[in-house]
Amino acid sequence: MQIVKIKETPSTNNYLRELLKTEKPEEGSIIITGIQTAGRGQAGNFWESEPGKNLTFSIIIYPHHIQPNEQFVISQTTALAIKNVLNTYTAGISIKWPNDIYYSDKKIAGILIENSLSENIIEYSIIGIGLNINQEIFTGNAPNPVSLKQITGREFDLDELLEKIQFEFLSIYKKIPSEKIRKNYLESLYRKKGFYLFKDQQEEFQAEIVTIEPSGLLVLKTKNGSYRKYSFKEVSFS
Numbered sequence: 001m002q003i004v005k006i007k008e009t010p011s012t013n014n015y016l017r018e019l020l021k022t023e024k025p026e027e028g029s030i031i032i033t034g035i036q037t038a039g040r041g042q043a044g045n046f047w048e049s050e051p052g053k054n055l056t057f058s059i060i061i062y063p064h065h066i067q068p069n070e071q072f073v074i075s076q077t078t079a080l081a082i083k084n085v086l087n088t089y090t091a092g093i094s095i096k097w098p099n100d101i102y103y104s105d106k107k108i109a110g111i112l113i114e115n116s117l118s119e120n121i122i123e124y125s126i127i128g129i130g131l132n133i134n135q136e137i138f139t140g141n142a143p144n145p146v147s148l149k150q151i152t153g154r155e156f157d158l159d160e161l162l163e164k165i166q167f168e169f170l171s172i173y174k175k176i177p178s179e180k181i182r183k184n185y186l187e188s189l190y191r192k193k194g195f196y197l198f199k200d201q202q203e204e205f206q207a208e209i210v211t212i213e214p215s216g217l218l219v220l221k222t223k224n225g226s227y228r229k230y231s232f233k234e235v236s237f238s
């Protein structure tokens with residue numbers, strides 16, 4: 001698998017999508033840039049990354065074996081790969097549903113996956129990852145960013161980390177059955193046990209996480225014992 005370095009681009013996800021119009025990079029290939037000028041985050045947010053300090057990259061896969069209604073396993077695979085690599089440097093890493101990577105109560109990485117569906121097949125999946133590594137000051141609107149350097153007090157080699165993530169991602173993607181990926185993801189969840197405050201469109205309420213369905217739906221149980229199911233953006237941790 002190739003790792004292609006682009007000096008500067010608005011967004012590695014966009015770059016890869018354009019590239020796919022004329023080329024078919026090998027599964028697991030990566031486009032990475034040191035300077036991402038219009039990095040896209042979830043919900044149309046801007047992804048802040050100081051030039052040369054962090055990992056901002058996109059991986060290409062062709063997951064024809066994954067049913068579109070189970071595409072959430074791609075998010076779970078990606079989140080687990082990042083978590084596993086970060087765990088070799090620090091404790092306290094978890095996955096905040098659906099796919100933010102957290103250190104304690106702060107966000108160290110975000111994932112933006114863009115799937116191309118045709119008929120009942122996922123033709124390709126562009127997996128965009130922003131991982132804060134050596135940045136020390138964050139100036140954007142993100143509420144709670146943190147970097148690996150802020151956690152550990154030392155600098156990291158970006159190329160080395162990238163190769164580890166590529167390797168870990170492909171190992172999980174190619175070798176681990178979906179059932180096991182879902183189980184490992186559940187075990188890695190942020191606030192996986194106990195009651196916490198959540199907020200939906202109507203109200204704030206106390207609930208605990210019961211499970212995540214293969215579709216990605218979050219199942220909560222409230223204090224009075226009733227169950228509630230949510231898709232992305234319908235609910236947040238309060």
Ligand code: BTN
Binds near residue numbers: 042057
């Ligand atoms: C989030 O908001 O949590 C997702 C952030 C994803 C950012 C990455 S950086 C590389 C790739 N290219 C983009 O434009 N976005 C993703």
